[in-house]
Amino acid sequence: MTRPIDFYFDFISPYAYLAATKIDVLAAKHGRDVDWHPFLMGVTVMQVMGLKPIMETPLKSDYALIDRPRMARLMNVPLTIPEIDGLNSVAASRTYYWIREKNPELAKEFARRVFNRLWVQGRDITDVDAVSEEVDTLGVDTKELRAALEDDRVKGLLRGAVEAAVERKVFGSPFFIIDDEPIWGADRFWMVEHWLKHGNWDPAPE
Amino acid sequence: MTRPIDFYFDFISPYAYLAATKIDVLAAKHGRDVDWHPFLMGVTVMQVMGLKPIMETPLKSDYALIDRPRMARLMNVPLTIPEIDGLNSVAASRTYYWIREKNPELAKEFARRVFNRLWVQGRDITDVDAVSEEVDTLGVDTKELRAALEDDRVKGLLRGAVEAAVERKVFGSPFFIIDDEPIWGADRFWMVEHWLKHGNWDPAPE
Numbered sequence: 001m002t003r004p005i006d007f008y009f010d011f012i013s014p015y016a017y018l019a020a021t022k023i024d025v026l027a028a029k030h031g032r033d034v035d036w037h038p039f040l041m042g043v044t045v046m047q048v049m050g051l052k053p054i055m056e057t058p059l060k061s062d063y064a065l066i067d068r069p070r071m072a073r074l075m076n077v078p079l080t081i082p083e084i085d086g087l088n089s090v091a092a093s094r095t096y097y098w099i100r101e102k103n104p105e106l107a108k109e110f111a112r113r114v115f116n117r118l119w120v121q122g123r124d125i126t127d128v129d130a131v132s133e134e135v136d137t138l139g140v141d142t143k144e145l146r147a148a149l150e151d152d153r154v155k156g157l158l159r160g161a162v163e164a165a166v167e168r169k170v171f172g173s174p175f176f177i178i179d180d181e182p183i184w185g186a187d188r189f190w191m192v193e194h195w196l197k198h199g200n201w202d203p204a205p206e
Numbered sequence: 207m208t209r210p211i212d213f214y215f216d217f218i219s220p221y222a223y224l225a226a227t228k229i230d231v232l233a234a235k236h237g238r239d240v241d242w243h244p245f246l247m248g249v250t251v252m253q254v255m256g257l258k259p260i261m262e263t264p265l266k267s268d269y270a271l272i273d274r275p276r277m278a279r280l281m282n283v284p285l286t287i288p289e290i291d292g293l294n295s296v297a298a299s300r301t302y303y304w305i306r307e308k309n310p311e312l313a314k315e316f317a318r319r320v321f322n323r324l325w326v327q328g329r330d331i332t333d334v335d336a337v338s339e340e341v342d343t344l345g346v347d348t349k350e351l352r353a354a355l356e357d358d359r360v361k362g363l364l365r366g367a368v369e370a371a372v373e374r375k376v377f378g379s380p381f382f383i384i385d386d387e388p389i390w391g392a393d394r395f396w397m398v399e400h401w402l403k404h405g406n407w408d409p410a411p412e
Contacts, residue, residue: 049264051257058255059377063388070387074400076409171265181276182269190396194280203282 004033005192008165008175010041011089011111014068014079015186017119019174020112021077022189030196032178036108038093039165040158041173048166071186082122089114090158091131091149097157098148099140110138210239211398214371214381216247217295217317220274220285221392223325225380226318227283228395236402238384242314244299245371246364247379254372277392288328295320296364297337297355303363304354305346316344 005027009016020036027034045051055061072079092114100107113134118125125131128149132142148154168177172184176192179199183191194204211233215222226242233240251257261267278285298320306313319340324331331337334355338348354360374383378390382398385405389397400410 044265049266051263057257059250059372059375060255062375063377063390066388070407073407074397074409166265169265169268171269182272184269185393187391187397188393191280191393201276201279203280 002030002032003179004035006037006168006177007034008037008039008168008170008173008177010039010173011092011114011118011125012087013041013173014081014119015071016174017115018071018075018077018079019186019189020115022075023174023176023192024108026189026193026196032196035104036096036111037161037165038089038096038111038158039162039170039173040089040093042088043162044166044171049171075186078120080120080122082118082124084124084126086126087118087124088126091128092125093161094149094154094158095131095135095145097161098145098154099135099138101157106138106140110134110140113137208236208238209385210241212243212374212383213240214243214245214374214376214379214383216245216379217298217320217324217331218293219247219379220287220325221277222380223321224277224281224283224285225392225395226321228281229380229382229398230314232395232399232402238402241310242302242317243367243371244295244302244317244364245368245376245379246295246299248294249368250372250377255377281392284326286326286328288324288330290330290332292332293324293330294332297334298331299367300355300360300364301337301341301351303367304351304360305341305344307363312344312346316340316346319343 005023007019007023009020024034041053045053051057054064068081069079096107096111099110114125114131117123117130117134123130128146132145135145136142169182170177174186176183178192178195181195183195194201198204211229213225213229215226230240247259251259257263260270274287275285302313302317305316320331320337323329323336323340329336334352338351341351342348375388376383380390380392382389384398384401387401389401400407404410
């Protein structure tokens with residue numbers, strides 16, 4: 001049995017969305033499952049690392065504006081960049097871990113719908129109503145969801161997941177860990193693929 | 207006539223060294239020249255962007271320790287990571303632009319020797335004596351060099367180059383600009399190659 005790929009991401013990261021459209025298919029080609037782990041870049045990048053968000057970083061923000069659409073084009077997936085003030089993924093991420101306790105596959109489907117809502121439809125995912133709409137399409141009880149999101153135990157699931165990600169030194173989104181190899185970035189699919197194919201870092205044959 | 211690739215880098219960046227071992231060969235395969243432009247990450251990353259060096263950034267520094275040797279292995283080039291306090295590339299970069307005025311090809315050869323000294327031999331490049339040793343191997347007069355390094359006009363060449371890089375929104379090392387497309391990182395050679403081959407961002411045929 002090969003180990004699953006751990007896929008860490010924040011819903012607010014467009015590069016995570018891009019990666020999310022491809023990673024399961026790539027993994028399956030090599031007989032691997034993928035465990036999805038949403039985390040909060042606000043905690044990791046700002047609090048732990050002491051950095052600013054990309055779009056508030058001079059020069060890098062200019063680059064992102066050019067790079068995001070061309071990466072989407074290269075990966076052949078639609079991408080809309082909405083302008084949303086105060087965008088955050090706390091409710092969506094708590095919901096993910098709450099659904100996951102019952103049904104990991106359904107949680108993944110929820111995550112896909114959140115990504116789609118934000119990065120394809122260009123609609124906000126921040127508030128409970130938005131999250132609740134997506135949950136409803138999956139046939140999950142939205143009243144139960146609203147109660148769960150107020151529940152300290154459910155809040156603790158996300159807090160634990162964010163801490164576990166920092167513990168594993170995850171700092172960017174998307175971030176993969178495959179057989180203990182950490183790989184950061186949607187631009188490193190070539191490296192993910194190399195490892196899945198060869199299981200080592202010897203140069204690829206020409 | 208196709209335009210040359212602009213290759214921006216700081217000598218103190220191991221990823222720049224890795225890129226420097228490959229970029230000219232890749233460019234030549236597609237009929238392109240490469241213009242090398244050393245700049246100072248200390249100015250760009252710290253002063254303009256307000257960030258910390260990678261090795262002082264929590265989590266990212268752990269990643270770099272794992273990533274640098276495996277990238278070198280993948281690219282099939284030797285890499286030594288020396289521990290040098292106060293490493294900086296000001297003298298080497300000034301020297302580069304001074305030689306370049308006389309002979310661009312010789313300047314590139316000088317740059318290769320600086321990269322080799324630091325990242326293969328693991329020897330410091332910071333002080334004038336170190337730079338002078340490498341200049342000497344190229345048959346350039348080291349007395350002239352020492353005078354040049356004190357010359358305000360020569361200092362201005364580097365200052366101008368650093369400003370020009372910021373102007374073009376170069377923020378990382380290595381950084382390529384090809385036909386106005388900015389591409390950051392030694393892990394994006396696949397993207398450099400895609401552009402050189404296709405001249406657009408349409409998905410590569412399977």
